[in-house]
Amino acid sequence: MHIFEGFLPSPWWQLWFVFSIPVILYGMYKLNKLVSARRDVIPLLAVAGAFIFVLSSLKLPSVTGSSSHPTGTGMAAILFGPGITAVLGVIVLLYQAIFLAHGGITTLGANSASMAIIGPAVAYAFYKAASKAGINFYLNVFLATAIADWVTYVVTSVQLAVAFPAAEGGILASFTAFATIFAATQVPLAIMEGALTALIMKYVVQIKSDVLIDLNVLSTSAVAKLKEAME
């Protein structure tokens, strides 16, 4: 759900920058702190960012035949937490705008708010809460990823609705219009991406579970339990 260049009119694109920039600066501050404590994270984070970019440029097989791309942000939020995902997400969005012509520069603020900040933050909060509640790990990853996608798309609809309110019914009416029409593609897409990410996690647990422990995604005992269930 990228908003394309020039789509948002004047007060709105600046306002979304005003919203996004402090969050990203905070993310950079966290990042700087992390980097000065552990220098080896720079290459790891860079590689993680490249992974998000490549994942988001792969085409998902889709029933309708339309091409759709996973966002990868839900997975990043689960793995790295919302602060770092915000920073990586902004770089990915910038590269997507410049390499693939997805999104744009003036709309970078709005796109960062929906795809790099709010979506991943909600997904992360959900993941943490649900794992405390003891829900199955794969189901949790599936739901968190799908929620990241849905929240992203709801926020995008809100961004479009406040910028272009309907004459009758105002913001709410145009929100409903944008949200229902985009739902046709976004609802199945989110489910696909959730399933994809959950299955990827299953393989990762199987092959390289120590990464998940390093990143604090799962505890050692949880990994042992998941591996036991597989056999």
Place this chain on the structure above:
Amino acid sequence: MAHILDDYAVLSPLRYKNNWLKISIVTFGLLAGVSSNSPLVPFLVAICMSFATLYFAKIPISFYFKLLAAPASFVIVSVVIIAFFFGEGAKLFSFDILGYTLGVSKAGLNMALLVLARTLGGMSCLFFLSLTTPMIELFSVLKATKLPDSFLEIAMMMYRYIFVFLDVAMGVKYAQSVRLGYKDFRTSFKSMVMLGTNLFIRSWEQGEKIFVSMNSRCYDGKLTILDDKRPVKFSELILTLVYFALVILTFYFTRGASVI
């Protein structure tokens, strides 16, 4: 995989022009498009920038139009919604659907046209930048800003690894498809999962390796790049100023105008 615009940028005849000049041309176009109230200004920007991309940067026309069509689905759906919902007043035309009356008003149509023109203008500016300036050139510009070093480091290394992983991903995908890995929905989903997992694990191991190899070459958290001096030619400057003047004049004269 979509086209990586960087491929064209690396070979572009405009690659070694002054970066700041190109960036100011693009920023000017973007800002003029977004702040204009008449669709003419972004439309003019779109024409000028497309001309520059096709004529000076020698991008094949068919490829360029394919690129412009990329955002089409999103933009057309959104523009239609805006046309129907935005603006009050007399409807230009309307019809009944399931008991609701849907109609397009003058203000709504104007707004939709404006948004369409702005998107077109913005995209053509962005394409001009991405088809003539490889990311490598932009890093020296980013270095001049006050962004923290760690952020730039990550951005630069990410840039390199995007290509490494794209290569891996395309290789795996190719190998999967010759083995009929994408023959129907179920198998393609399974192949996709395997591809994603492999990419994740591979990238993780690569990240550990690169840290070791960079450390053994005295990496201290800073990559330095050479920033060449590229003076702006007089003819380029004149052309840019003419373009700026043209856009500003159009901006001034179409302030209150609307198409319909």
